[in-house]
Amino acid sequence: MYTKSEIQELQHHTTAFLKQETPVSPDQIDLLRRILVFHEYRYYIMSDPLISDTEYDKLYKSLEKLEKAHPELISPDSPTQRVAYELTSSFPTVQHLVPMLSLENSYDEIDLLDWHRKNKELTGLEEIEYCIEPKFDGASISLVYEDDHLARGATRGDGVAGDDITVNIKQIRSVPIGAKFSKFGLKQVEVRGEVLLSKKNFAKYNEGLIAQGLLPLANPRNAASGSLRIKDPQEVSRRNLEAFIYHLSYYSEGEAGGAQAPQTHSETLQMLWNLGFRSPVREMKVVKDIESVIRYCREAEAERDNLPYEIDGMVIKVNAYELQEKLGMTSHHPRWAIAFKFKARQATSVLRKVEFQVGRTGSITPVAKIDPVAIGGVTVSSVSLFNEEVVREKDLMINDTVLVERAGDVIPYIVKSMPELRKGSEIPIEFPKNCPACGDELVKPLEEAVWRCTNINCSAQVVERIIHFVSKDAMDIRSLGEANVRRFHALGILNSIPDIYHLDLEKISTLDKFGAKSIKNLKEAIEKSKQQPLHRLIFGLGIRYIGETTAKTLANAVDYLPDFQHFTMEQLLALEDVGPKVAGSIQQFFSNDDNIAMLKKLEEAGLKLHSDRRTMQSGGSLEGLTFLFTGTLSRFKRSEAEEMVEANGGKILSGVSSKLNFLVAGEDAGSKLEKAKKISSIKVISEEEFLQLIGQE
Ligand code: IVH
Numbered sequence: 166m167y168t169k170s171e172i173q174e175l176q177h178h179t180t181a182f183l184k185q186e187t188p189v190s191p192d193q194i195d196l197l198r199r200i201l202v203f204h205e206y207r208y209y210i211m212s213d214p215l216i217s218d219t220e221y222d223k224l225y226k227s228l229e230k231l232e233k234a235h236p237e238l239i240s241p242d243s244p245t246q247r248v249a250y251e252l253t254s255s256f257p258t259v260q261h262l263v264p265m266l267s268l269e270n271s272y273d274e275i276d277l278l279d280w281h282r283k284n285k286e287l288t289g290l291e292e293i294e295y296c297i298e299p300k301f302d303g304a305s306i307s308l309v310y311e312d313d314h315l316a317r318g319a320t321r322g323d324g325v326a327g328d329d330i331t332v333n334i335k336q337i338r339s340v341p342i343g344a345k346f347s348k349f350g351l352k353q354v355e356v357r358g359e360v361l362l363s364k365k366n367f368a369k370y371n372e373g374l375i376a377q378g379l380l381p382l383a384n385p386r387n388a389a390s391g392s393l394r395i396k397d398p399q400e401v402s403r404r405n406l407e408a409f410i411y412h413l414s415y416y417s418e419g420e421a422g423g424a425q426a427p428q429t430h431s432e433t434l435q436m437l438w439n440l441g442f443r444s445p446v447r448e449m450k451v452v453k454d455i456e457s458v459i460r461y462c463r464e465a466e467a468e469r470d471n472l473p474y475e476i477d478g479m480v481i482k483v484n485a486y487e488l489q490e491k492l493g494m495t496s497h498h499p500r501w502a503i504a505f506k507f508k509a510r511q512a513t514s515v516l517r518k519v520e521f522q523v524g525r526t527g528s529i530t531p532v533a534k535i536d537p538v539a540i541g542g543v544t545v546s547s548v549s550l551f552n553e554e555v556v557r558e559k560d561l562m563i564n565d566t567v568l569v570e571r572a573g574d575v576i577p578y579i580v581k582s583m584p585e586l587r588k589g590s591e592i593p594i595e596f597p598k599n600c601p602a603c604g605d606e607l608v609k610p611l612e613e614a615v616w617r618c619t620n621i622n623c624s625a626q627v628v629e630r631i632i633h634f635v636s637k638d639a640m641d642i643r644s645l646g647e648a649n650v651r652r653f654h655a656l657g658i659l660n661s662i663p664d665i666y667h668l669d670l671e672k673i674s675t676l677d678k679f680g681a682k683s684i685k686n687l688k689e690a691i692e693k694s695k696q697q698p699l700h701r702l703i704f705g706l707g708i709r710y711i712g713e714t715t716a717k718t719l720a721n722a723v724d725y726l727p728d729f730q731h732f733t734m735e736q737l738l739a740l741e742d743v744g745p746k747v748a749g750s751i752q753q754f755f756s757n758d759d760n761i762a763m764l765k766k767l768e769e770a771g772l773k774l775h776s777d778r779r780t781m782q783s784g785g786s787l788e789g790l791t792f793l794f795t796g797t798l799s800r801f802k803r804s805e806a807e808e809m810v811e812a813n814g815g816k817i818l819s820g821v822s823s824k825l826n827f828l829v830a831g832e833d834a835g836s837k838l839e840k841a842k843k844i845s846s847i848k849v850i851s852e853e854e855f856l857q858l859i860g861q862e
Pocket of ligand 1: 266267268298299300302304305358359412480504
């Protein structure tokens with residue numbers, strides 16, 4: 166897409182714009198837009214950014230300012246034109262230029278060999294070139310470009326017509342809103358692809374839902390297709406959807422003629438990539454025999470879990486368009502392509518009983534105990550049912566045969582029950598009226614789907630709160646994991662969070678499996694946790710609706726944690742990402758005397774209730790310096806190192822660029838190290854040198 170000299174030129178201008186104190190002048194608006202499109206491509210298509218997010222934001226804001234002052238200079242493919250503030254009223258139905266067909270499925274080698282044999286018969290050839298690529302497990306879309314601009318984006322619908330979701334498509338940053346098809350002599354173009362939500366973003370999104378007491382989504386596929394139909398484009402943007410474009414379904418030739426249109430599928434993928442699309446060029450493989458197809462499909466299946474997104478198989482396409490035409494299609498699928506489906510991640514089992522777990526906020530979660538069943542290499546015997554509504558909606562009964570799915574890293578869930586297999590021995594699932602741990606009566610707030618135990622001293626809640634407090638992303642007291650918390654609580658030596666700091670280690674040392682070494686580790690881990698930054702403590706308190714991000718916002722908003730007692734609703738609402746629900750929860754927590762007393766006890770035990778915001782922002786030894794960590798680190802965790810940098814006033818960058826001062830390289834450092842070596846101003850240092858720099862060696 167970009168030649169070496171173009172990259173150098175754009176990078177040169179980027180640095181100049183970032184340094185420039187004065188506003189960008191209107192005659193440079195095109196250059197500024199080119200720069201932003203270039204950096205979006207590096208980030209969203211190549212996953213190899215050359216500048217940090219903050220630097221990108223700075224350039225973006227300059228463009229926004231400039232366009233506001235000179236609206237006549239706004240161009241339709243300006244990066245700012247993705248943004249939409251208005252809610253969408255409806256998604257009108259639109260006809261696809263070419264019907265969106267489905268794919269024929271194959272499940273094993275015999276199916277593939279059979280398909281290959283038919284291809285040979287129909288083409289009269291002995292050797293056929295195939296292009297193999299992932300079968301992305303998302304929601305399919307079609308995009309129409311007219312005169313190099315994205316004119317329309319639509320869902321698949323019934324294959325003939327779908328919903329016009331152009332506004333939402335524009336929120337997907339890997340879909341270019343301008344693409345120079347005219348360079349290839351093409352005027353109107355229709356391309357197809359798949360919209361996905363990465364496993365990471367899916368997990369993050371579900372965490373948010375769970376924290377709000379809402380039901381998590383079943384899998385990234387459902388999350389992607391649901392996201393495309395949201396009527397609030399800003400919410401669509403927040404979901405961080407991605408898109409792979411893998412098919413050119415239609416084109417009309419422009420004045421220059423279509424002479425340069427690609428002749429093979431792999432050339433098309435390359436052309437799309439060069440035009441700024443995220444096509445699977447890096448993932449595809451072109452081979453000349455069916456044995457290689459089979460081998461590559463098997464290899465891909467073994468690697469499936471290592472991908473950042475879900476795939477449910479591979480798609481094999483006859484590479485030459487001439488042969489594709491010869492093979493043609495049925496009314497359902499093209500004959501020139503076939504999907505090779507990976508082994509299902511679904512299995513049937515029998516629901517034996519339902520247990521009710523009490524969460525740290527008192528929520529009661531039904532958990533199905535099923536006959537153990539292997540799904541995708543993992544044995545599943547316990548499946549969350551989330552809440553009563555889910556149980557009723559899925560019509561679940563004890564002794565029912567159920568279909569269970571486990572997609573990648575996603576928690577297993579019950580897809581459906583199978584009432585047709587009932588024998589009469591099924592028993593309805595009864596929901597308890599009282600807390601299974603403390604016996605208090607359960608309540609169900611009107612606007613919620615879950616039943617709750619409101620007794621904050623309920624022993625089950627206390628245990629869950631302690632488990633959360635010591636967890637990795639909170640206070641990270643490793644030696645005190647879930648099992649030990651439960652054990653110590655059962656022994657009556659750990660009944661509250663402050664108890665952690667007064668554990669009777671002598672008594673613990675008499676317990677089974679607690680040698681001198683374990684006691685030493687436990688003591689050290691507890692001591693070390695006293696130095697955790699305030700935001701980890703806030704997150705660890707498990708205040709309802711307060712995730713890691715909000716905890717950081719809160720830590721930056723006070724000098725001394727108990728000061729939140731005096732915050733008004735207005736003050737809380739003025740904080741970033743704090744809405745009425747979150748603000749109400751903060752007020753509720755800090756107006757409770759027991760909670761304030763608990764904070765005082767923690768302070769007495771040596772924990773920091775003061776914010777490090779002042780030291781973080783200025784005066785640190787690394788002030789004004791930028792860092793990036795790469796490779797495998799052995800002296801500290803990446804997150805710890807990044808916190809150390811920030812605590813000393815330094816900044817973390819997301820990529821190697823001329824703005825970077827130090828690259829800390831661990832073992833097996835790869836492309837980032839190579840790139841950094843080429844920029845003479847970057848100092849590459851070891852972990853030891855980094856520790857020396859911050860005075861910790
Ligand atoms: S090609 C005319 N390639 O799978 C052929 N489809 O089960 C168009 N899919 O409807 C399809 N990854 O939504 C193609 N690399 C890929 C794909 C892919 C996912 C989806 C697509 C299709 C469905 C069929």
